[in-house]
Amino acid sequence: MTAISPLAPVSFPDMPEIDGVRFATGAAGIRYKERTDVLLALFDKGTKVAGVFTTSKCPSAPVEWCRAKLGGGKARALVVNSGNANAFTGKAGAEATALTAKLAAAATGASPREIFIASTGVIGEPLDAGKFEGVLEKLSVEATPGRILDAAKAIMTTDTFPKVATATADLGGVTVTITGIAKGAGMIAPDMATMLSFIFTDAPIAAPVLQTLLGKGVKGSFNSITVDSDTSTSDTLLLFATGTAAKRGAPKIDRAQDRRLKGFKAALDALLLDLAHQVVKDGEGARKFIEITVEGAANTKAAKRIALSIANSPLVKTAVAGEDANWGRVVMAVGKAGEKADRDRLAIWFGGVRVAHKGLRDPAYDEAQVSALMREPHVPIKVDLGLGKGAATVWTCDLTKEYIAINGDYRS
Amino acid sequence: MTAISPLAPVSFPDMPEIDGVRFATGAAGIRYKERTDVLLALFDKGTKVAGVFTTSKCPSAPVEWCRAKLGGGKARALVVNSGNANAFTGKAGAEATALTAKLAAAATGASPREIFIASTGVIGEPLDAGKFEGVLEKLSVEATPGRILDAAKAIMTTDTFPKVATATADLGGVTVTITGIAKGAGMIAPDMATMLSFIFTDAPIAAPVLQTLLGKGVKGSFNSITVDSDTSTSDTLLLFATGTAAKRGAPKIDRAQDRRLKGFKAALDALLLDLAHQVVKDGEGARKFIEITVEGAANTKAAKRIALSIANSPLVKTAVAGEDANWGRVVMAVGKAGEKADRDRLAIWFGGVRVAHKGLRDPAYDEAQVSALMREPHVPIKVDLGLGKGAATVWTCDLTKEYIAINGDYRS
Numbered sequence: 168m169t170a171i172s173p174l175a176p177v178s179f180p181d182m183p184e185i186d187g188v189r190f191a192t193g194a195a196g197i198r199y200k201e202r203t204d205v206l207l208a209l210f211d212k213g214t215k216v217a218g219v220f221t222t223s224k225c226p227s228a229p230v231e232w233c234r235a236k237l238g239g240g241k242a243r244a245l246v247v248n249s250g251n252a253n254a255f256t257g258k259a260g261a262e263a264t265a266l267t268a269k270l271a272a273a274a275t276g277a278s279p280r281e282i283f284i285a286s287t288g289v290i291g292e293p294l295d296a297g298k299f300e301g302v303l304e305k306l307s308v309e310a311t312p313g314r315i316l317d318a319a320k321a322i323m324t325t326d327t328f329p330k331v332a333t334a335t336a337d338l339g340g341v342t343v344t345i346t347g348i349a350k351g352a353g354m355i356a357p358d359m360a361t362m363l364s365f366i367f368t369d370a371p372i373a374a375p376v377l378q379t380l381l382g383k384g385v386k387g388s389f390n391s392i393t394v395d396s397d398t399s400t401s402d403t404l405l406l407f408a409t410g411t412a413a414k415r416g417a418p419k420i421d422r423a424q425d426r427r428l429k430g431f432k433a434a435l436d437a438l439l440l441d442l443a444h445q446v447v448k449d450g451e452g453a454r455k456f457i458e459i460t461v462e463g464a465a466n467t468k469a470a471k472r473i474a475l476s477i478a479n480s481p482l483v484k485t486a487v488a489g490e491d492a493n494w495g496r497v498v499m500a501v502g503k504a505g506e507k508a509d510r511d512r513l514a515i516w517f518g519g520v521r522v523a524h525k526g527l528r529d530p531a532y533d534e535a536q537v538s539a540l541m542r543e544p545h546v547p548i549k550v551d552l553g554l555g556k557g558a559a560t561v562w563t564c565d566l567t568k569e570y571i572a573i574n575g576d577y578r579s
Numbered sequence: 580m581t582a583i584s585p586l587a588p589v590s591f592p593d594m595p596e597i598d599g600v601r602f603a604t605g606a607a608g609i610r611y612k613e614r615t616d617v618l619l620a621l622f623d624k625g626t627k628v629a630g631v632f633t634t635s636k637c638p639s640a641p642v643e644w645c646r647a648k649l650g651g652g653k654a655r656a657l658v659v660n661s662g663n664a665n666a667f668t669g670k671a672g673a674e675a676t677a678l679t680a681k682l683a684a685a686a687t688g689a690s691p692r693e694i695f696i697a698s699t700g701v702i703g704e705p706l707d708a709g710k711f712e713g714v715l716e717k718l719s720v721e722a723t724p725g726r727i728l729d730a731a732k733a734i735m736t737t738d739t740f741p742k743v744a745t746a747t748a749d750l751g752g753v754t755v756t757i758t759g760i761a762k763g764a765g766m767i768a769p770d771m772a773t774m775l776s777f778i779f780t781d782a783p784i785a786a787p788v789l790q791t792l793l794g795k796g797v798k799g800s801f802n803s804i805t806v807d808s809d810t811s812t813s814d815t816l817l818l819f820a821t822g823t824a825a826k827r828g829a830p831k832i833d834r835a836q837d838r839r840l841k842g843f844k845a846a847l848d849a850l851l852l853d854l855a856h857q858v859v860k861d862g863e864g865a866r867k868f869i870e871i872t873v874e875g876a877a878n879t880k881a882a883k884r885i886a887l888s889i890a891n892s893p894l895v896k897t898a899v900a901g902e903d904a905n906w907g908r909v910v911m912a913v914g915k916a917g918e919k920a921d922r923d924r925l926a927i928w929f930g931g932v933r934v935a936h937k938g939l940r941d942p943a944y945d946e947a948q949v950s951a952l953m954r955e956p957h958v959p960i961k962v963d964l965g966l967g968k969g970a971a972t973v974w975t976c977d978l979t980k981e982y983i984a985i986n987g988d989y990r991s
Contacts (some may be wrong), residue, residue, distance in 0.1 A: 180855055227915030255910050257938040283788030290907030291940045303742040312581035395810075395893045397908075397917035411968045466818070479976075485987035496809075498644040498667050502637030510637040511669055526669040528703045566893075566987070575897035577977070 174448035174544060174564075175328040176458050182315045182333055183344050185367045186467040187211035187409025189310035191323040195298045198288060205299065206321040207306040208245040208365070208451040209275060214409045216242035219385050221402035224246065225328045228260030228294075230283040230401060232268070236280050240374025242407055243277030245365060246284050246303065247322050249282075252550045253294040254400045274303040282570075285363050285403045287324055287350065319348035322363055325573065326352050326483030330445040336370075336434035339418035339427045343370040345434055351402075352394070352449050358576035364389065364404045364442055370431055371410035371419045379423040380432055381406050388439035391471070391561045394450035395570070439578040447533040447562045452569030455487050457562065464557030469506040471559035476504035477548065484566035489543040492517040494528075499549060512553030518546060586860035586868050586956060586976075587740040594727045594745055595756050597779045599821025601722035604733040607710045608914065610700060611875040618733040619718040619779070620657040621687060626821045628654035628695065629789035631797050640665045640706075641696040642813060644680070652786025655689030657777060658696050658715065658876035665698040665706040666812045678708040684714040686866055687717035692917030697775050697815045699736055699762065716724050718960045728780075731760035734775055737985065738764050744989050748782075748846035751830035751839045755782040757846055761854040764806070764861050776801065776816045776854055782843055783822035783831045791835040792844055793818050800851035803883070806862035807982070810889040818847075834848030859974045864981030866901050869974065872961045876969030885970035888916035889960065896978035902953040904929040908939075910973035911963060924965030930958060 189209045197204045218237050220230045246267055253260050256550040267558070268279035275282075318327035332347040335342050351362030371379075381404065389404060413419055420427055448456050460478050464470035465579065477483055486493035494515045501508050511526035518540030521529050546565075601621045609616045626901055632642045658679055663671050680691035687694075731741035742761040747754050763774030784792075793816065801816060825831055832840055855880045860868055871889050876882035892912040898905035913920050916982050917942065923938035930952030935943050952958070958977075 188848070220916070221914075223911070223914030224916070224918070224920040225910050225925070240819060255907060255922060255925075255935070255940075259939075283681070288911065291935065293807045367966045395895045397892050397911060400911055402916050412886065480809050481982070484985055485983055489987035491987075495667060497636070498637050498702065499809060499812055502633075502635030502812055505634070506636070508636040510667060513637070513667075522704065523667070526667060527671075528667075566983065571897055571900065571978065571980045571983060574894055575901035575903075577975075 171327045172449045172453055174453055175320045176445070178356060179316060179331055180333050182192040182331055182346055183233055184312040185346055185409060186369045186411035187346055188367045190310050190405070190467050191306035191310040191320045192317055193306050195248065195302045195458065197248050197294070197298060201225055203321050204248055204250045205302060205306070206247040206318050207303060207311045208318065209307060209412060210242050210407055212243070213410050214406060214407055215244045215372065215374040215377055216407050217251055217374055217381045218403065218405045221399055223398055223400045225288065225400050227401040228256060229286045230403060231261065232264040232284050233403060233405070236283065237281050241281050242283055243281040243403065244271050245407070246271050246276050246287050247281065247323055247363065249322060250288040251286060251292055251294040252288045252290050252401050255291045256293050259293045261297040262274040263294040267299055270296070270299045271303050272345060274307040275344040283405055287322065287363060287401060289464065290468040292399065315348060322348065322350045324350065324449065326449050327349050328449060330442055330449070332438045332441040334438045336372055336430040338412065338431050341410045341412055341415050343417055343431065344369060345438050347438050347442050349446055351446045352451050362399055362402045362446060366406040366438065368408050369410070369412040370408050371413040371417055372408045373421045375409055376420055376423045377406050380435055381386060384436050384439045392443045392447050393478050393561065393563050394476060411461065438534045444562060447564050449542055450564035451573045452567040453564030454567055457487055457564060458545070458546045458547045458560060459563065460547070461552065462558045462561045463550065463552040464555055465507045466557040467559060470557035471561065473501055473504040473506050473550070474559045474561040476500045477550070478561045478563035480565055484563065487546055488565035489568035490565045492522055492537045494522045497548065497550060506551055507554060509554060514551040514553065516549040517541065518543065582866055584861045586865055588613045588857070591728060593678055594666045594743055594758055596724040597756055597758055597821060599822035600779045600782045600819070601774055602726040602730045603722040603725050604635045604719035604729055605718050607660065607707070608708060609660050615733050616660055616662045617714060617718070618730050619715060619722060620730065621719060621722045622654050622656065623821050623823060624689050626654045627652055627784065627786040627789055628817060628819050629786055629793045630815065630817045631793055633810045633811055635810055637812050639698065639813040640668060640676045641698045642815060643673065644676040644696050645817070648695065649859045651692050653693050654695055656683050656687050656695070657694040657773065657817065657819070658694065659684050660698050661734060661736055662700040663698060663704055663706040664792065664813050666700050667703045668705050671705045671933050675706040675708040680710045682708070683715050686719040693793055695817055698983050699734065699775060699813060704810065721770045721948060727741050727758055727760060734760065734762045734793060736762065737863065738762050738861050738990055740861060741900045742748040742854055742861070742903040744853040746846040746850045748842040750782055750824065750843050753774045753827050753829035755780060755824045755829055755843065759850050759859050760775045761858055763858045764863050774811055774814045774858060778818040778850065781822070782820050783829055784820045785827040788832055788835045789818050789820055792847055796851045800855040801850065804855045804859050805887060805973065806859060806973050816919055847954050856974060861975050862976035863985045864979040865976035866979055867977040868957045869976060870957070870959045870972060871898055871975065872959070872970070872972045873964065874961065874970045875964040875966055877967045878969040879971060882969035883973065885913055885920050885962070886918040886971045886973040889913045889962070890975035893978055897977065899943055899958050900977035900979045902950070904949045904953050906934045909960065909962060920964055921966060921968060926963040926965065928961040929953065930955065
């Protein structure tokens with residue numbers, strides 16, 4: 168057993184029910200007998216859906232299934248299994264997703280087009296979706312609202328803690344609720360794939376609007392985190408909106424430009440960021456949560472590319488693990504990013520203390536002060552390129568021997 | 580003390596003298612007292628030079644010096660110091676290179692424009708080039724041919740073994756000789772920067788021709804290796820040709836298209852590859868030498884990008900460290916490279932055994948056979964994308980806890 172990450176939250180928030188969403192978890196024996204390995208979420212009629220997926224050119228079968236069904240914009244059920252990622256499984260993989268959807272549709276009285284699917288676990292093993300037969304029917308009867316923490320636990324693989332978040336927002340004078348769960352520790356854990364996240368809300372928002380909000384929201388959250396630079400074949404983020412708040416007077420939103428969305432958008436963005444941070448804080452072997460801010464870049468894209476170059480540098484990550492404010496490695500990572508940089512305009516801060524500026528070590532900085540800051544669990548690094556107005560922030564964790572042990576010590 | 584890499588060569592070749600090149604090493608007290616930290620190589624009049632440098636946007640002062648002087652194509656001396664990389668040192672860095680060149684020029688009777696400089700060591704500390712005063716004069720008197728192994732040892736930092744290679748070639752009926760040295764273990768070792776390599780030959784080849792040969796030669800060698808994806812601010816590769824073989828009848832070559840270059844080009848390419856492989860085999864914490872070949876890509880550029888994506892994947896590298904033929908992680912790395920890939924056409928080999936094809940695990944493969952191959956120190960991985968004729972091979976090493984220890988354990 169791996170110990171719980173030292174960066175885990177000290178407590179979980181009370182997770183409110185979302186009207187129109189019910190959860191059930193069970194055991195289908197996908198990889199192990201009598202282990203919880205399937206989550207069923209049921210949605211009331213009228214639920215809208217949006218999704219964002221891995222950029223991998225070799226996506227898993229469930230990712231291809233969800234992408235194809237997203238155009239309909241409607242969802243009645245979500246089936247998530249662990250134990251098998253159904254990735255790199257060829258035509259058999261597509262057949263397994265079709266069978267899963269068929270079984271879930273039969274159990275819930277929906278159309279297969281309205282069934283969304285995510286799988287996490289072993290890559291390259293055929294998934295025997297026949298094992299869901301009977302199980303999904305049983306779960307559809309058992310499903311109850313409010314079991315979202317159980318749902319979060321059911322989708323864990325190498326995660327050391329379940330990841331949940333909740334928020335409320337004002338939508339045209341009515342309070343709507345958003346809840347979300349996520350899993351993911353490395354981009355791929357040993358033989359395991361996937362960062363998964365599912366968000367649920369009662370807000371009555373049309374599917375294309377949800378898609379716009381989600382597409383924008385992931386840029387500064389899930390698309391701004393990295394554990395080890397390795398992108399899963401299965402990354403899936405789905406947002407389900409039951410619309411049940413309309414019964415309480417919430418307005419139906421059909422346009423992304425609708426000003427009444429302001430509060431919802433802010434709450435959704437904050438919730439996505441919260442979940443994304445939790446994924447980093449459960450990064451394999453993580454002991455430090457690192458926030459990297461790049462300012463003064465030629466443009467936003469350059470800023471993000473440089474920030475990710477720093478975040479993905481093994482030498483920067485091992486330096487933080489060693490509690491060393493090694494700004495020379497930050498310069499290296501800026502230099503290798505391929506974006507415009509002027510060595511003699513660079514300034515670098517560790518934990519708010521400027522350690523380098525104008526291409527030189529800052530003669531004023533106090534090493535003892537910086538050393539103390541590096542011993543904190545949260546390490547902010549800031550780089551100002553002094554070139555333009557491009558800025559970006561990304562988050563990562565340190566690189567420790569525990570990461571190697573989790574991913575390389577098959578014999579221990 | 581770090582143990583010598585298990586991938587180190589069992590013996591060093593006899594390194595022949597290059598007519599027109601003399602070496603001396605000494606102690607200038609750059610960082611530590613009475614430690615060999617400076618190498619002086621002297622070249623006879625008429626020596627031509629070519630060079631290739633880091634692609635970093637934040638290069639060191641010596642890299643900028645060499646780039647600016649390369650246009651002249653003439654070299655009389657090379658000064659290499661360890662202990663201080665003279666990187667991220669602002670204007671003081673440029674002044675230090677100018678002073679170094681001035682002192683070396685005075686000691687050797689050359690022009691400062693004919694002095695080439697490389698530095699390796701701490702980043703961000705001003706280099707006191709005044710310490711070379713007297714030392715370079717002494718070394719220029721002491722310099723003798725044939726001390727190339729000493730030269731290779733003098734430029735080591737965290738390297739666990741000196742890196743040397745030699746070759747001969749036929750040039751218009753006359754045998755010419757090439758020798759080379761290199762240093763580098765991580766792209767940046769703790770507080771240390773730099774992959775350096777220096778090649779020497781007696782072949783009478785014009786500077787622009789040398790530049791063409793070197794530019795082509797690095798593509799398949801030094802630009803096809805990676806230890807940790809981190810690019811140094813100081814990477815420097817210089818090729819010096821004394822031309823003294825002309826006295827023995829070797830033809831002077833002024834055109835890169837000259838057919839008489841064929842043998843020289845092949846010998847140079849092989850020597851560059853040999854040295855590049857040695858750098859990987861001394862990669863920090865390396866226990867495995869990994870050769871990654873990508874075939875069937877849309878084009879050569881795509882093949883190389885995919886190969887480097889695999890080579891730089893922490894999950895692939897830890898899997899090899901764990902002696903696990905984890906082809907799922909190879910699929911992941913292919914998918915994240917951003918180049919065209921078709922999951923259902925992918926085939927993957929570990930150590931010559933096909934483990935996956937047509938988007939599926941190969942049912943025929945023998946796990947025991949593959950497990951045995953994974954225990955070898957040399958692990959070849961091949962991917963066929965089945966799309967086109969693009970092919971590339973790159974080399975890397977595994978990622979072990981020792982890498983983390985070298986780069987992160989400041990307290991041990």
